[in-house]
Amino acid sequence: MTQALPTSIDDTLARLLAHDYVADRQLATVVFLALKLQRPLFLEGEPGTGKTEIARTLSAMLERPLIRLQCYEGLDLAGAAYEWNYGRQMMEIRLAEREDVGRDQLGAELFSERFLTKRALLQAIDPAQAVPPVLLIDELDRADEPFEAFLLEVLSDFQITIPELGTVKAATPPIVVLTSNRTREIHDAVKRRCLYHWVDFPNAARELEILRRRVPNAGAQLAQQIVAFVQKLREIELYKLPGIAETLDWARALMELDALVLDPELIQHTLGVLLKYQDDIAKVQGSEAARLLEQVRREAQTPV
Numbered sequence: 148m149t150q151a152l153p154t155s156i157d158d159t160l161a162r163l164l165a166h167d168y169v170a171d172r173q174l175a176t177v178v179f180l181a182l183k184l185q186r187p188l189f190l191e192g193e194p195g196t197g198k199t200e201i202a203r204t205l206s207a208m209l210e211r212p213l214i215r216l217q218c219y220e221g222l223d224l225a226g227a228a229y230e231w232n233y234g235r236q237m238m239e240i241r242l243a244e245r246e247d248v249g250r251d252q253l254g255a256e257l258f259s260e261r262f263l264t265k266r267a268l269l270q271a272i273d274p275a276q277a278v279p280p281v282l283l284i285d286e287l288d289r290a291d292e293p294f295e296a297f298l299l300e301v302l303s304d305f306q307i308t309i310p311e312l313g314t315v316k317a318a319t320p321p322i323v324v325l326t327s328n329r330t331r332e333i334h335d336a337v338k339r340r341c342l343y344h345w346v347d348f349p350n351a352a353r354e355l356e357i358l359r360r361r362v363p364n365a366g367a368q369l370a371q372q373i374v375a376f377v378q379k380l381r382e383i384e385l386y387k388l389p390g391i392a393e394t395l396d397w398a399r400a401l402m403e404l405d406a407l408v409l410d411p412e413l414i415q416h417t418l419g420v421l422l423k424y425q426d427d428i429a430k431v432q433g434s435e436a437a438r439l440l441e442q443v444r445r446e447a448q449t450p451v
Contacts, residue, residue: 149278149432150209167360168197168204169353177344178205187302187323190340192346195390198326202283205322212280216267216322218290224297228268228307235262237353263312268298272305272317279319287337288327295334302340349391351378357391372397372409375443377421383435385427393421411437 153159156172163170170178174186178201181188190198207211213265216227223334224230271282282296282414300306302323302430306316325341327333347355355374358365377394389397397420406413422428 149152149211151342152209153173153179155179161205166204166208167357167422168200168351169357169360171349171353174201174346177342181342184342185320187325187341189325189327189333189341189343191327191329191333191343193348193388193390194328195392196346196348197391198346199283199285202281202285202324202326205324206281209281209322211322213280214267214280214285215283215285218284218286218288218294220289220291222290222294226266226296227294228266228301229309229358230264231261231311232264234303260312263309268301269307269315271323272301272307272315274316274318276318276321279317279321281322281324282440284323286328287325287333288330290431292331296339299336299340301368302337303418319383322370338365348381348388350377354378354394357400358394361381361395362402365398365402366407368408369401369406370398371447372443374403376414376439379439379442380421380431383431385422385430386424387422387427389421393423397421409440411440414440 153310156176160170160175161183163178177188180186185243190201191234192198202215203213205211226395228441263269268283269275271280284378286321287295299385304316305320306314306315323341325337348354351374355370358370359375360368373394377389377397381388397417398435400417401409401413404413404417418428418432418436422431
């Protein structure tokens with residue numbers, strides 16, 4: 148039994164929050180519209196800003212299955228939508244030869260649904276699905292550009308044309324979420340079929356609320372210092388800025404170390420949780436980390 152769609156932007160905000168997804172109003176608006184208009188939702192932004200988590204949250208919130216297509220270089224139609232089970236087809240041909248089955252009958256049987264291996268895209272629009280799922284097409288920018296052409300029919304009409312079988316069309320459109328970390332530009336033809344939203348890093352207040360919900364055992368002072376320090380880090384020119392996921396991982400790591408507040412030595416020893424490139428770590432560790440922590444402490448003592 149699925150849950151009803153949100154009835155308003157405020158309802159969308161509240162229901163996302165009930166599943167510990169702290170969205171701003173702009174994101175809640177585009178999510179609400181995508182659900183009401185039955186349009187794919189294209190989310191672009193830096194890694195670790197919560198794009199993938201939106202699909203997971205919608206799946207839980209609406210009690211629908213989540214089907215995830217993780218994109219990668221070389222992904223093609225066989226990996227994303229469907230392929231024929233050639234091994235079973237060969238076995239069927241050998242059996243048919245023994246039983247003297249006619250060619251026309253054999254040809255019709257070989258390219259029936261019985262021999263079709265359904266991948267993520269076809270599973271998502273399968274009219275036999277009891278409940279329309281949430282389809283997550285994750286990190287589309289990692290796939291090759293020609294792959295985007297495969298998606299157009301799915302994004303426009305929620306259907307896939309299989310030359311040997313015909314057109315498979317969803318009885319009820321799935322909820323489709325596409326994400327991109329913008330390592331390359333996605334073709335305009337894909338974007339035109341979607342509602343678009345840029346997911347930015349959260350401000351300090353929203354990130355603190357996320358941290359409180361996801362790591363509730365973190366002390367108030369430690370949580371505030373963690374968020375303030377990460378916010379300062381994002382002002383530095385780094386190869387890879389820490390995302391929300393890194394903030395949460397750092398908080399959990401510091402909890403395991405029984406930390407109550409940040410200190411330079413603690414930051415020095417745990418920078419690898421926040422930063423994933425040695426050049427970034429080398430740039431921050433030592434005096435730079437101490438300087439940022441001093442700013443955090445000074446600003447915390449300054450009355451607002």
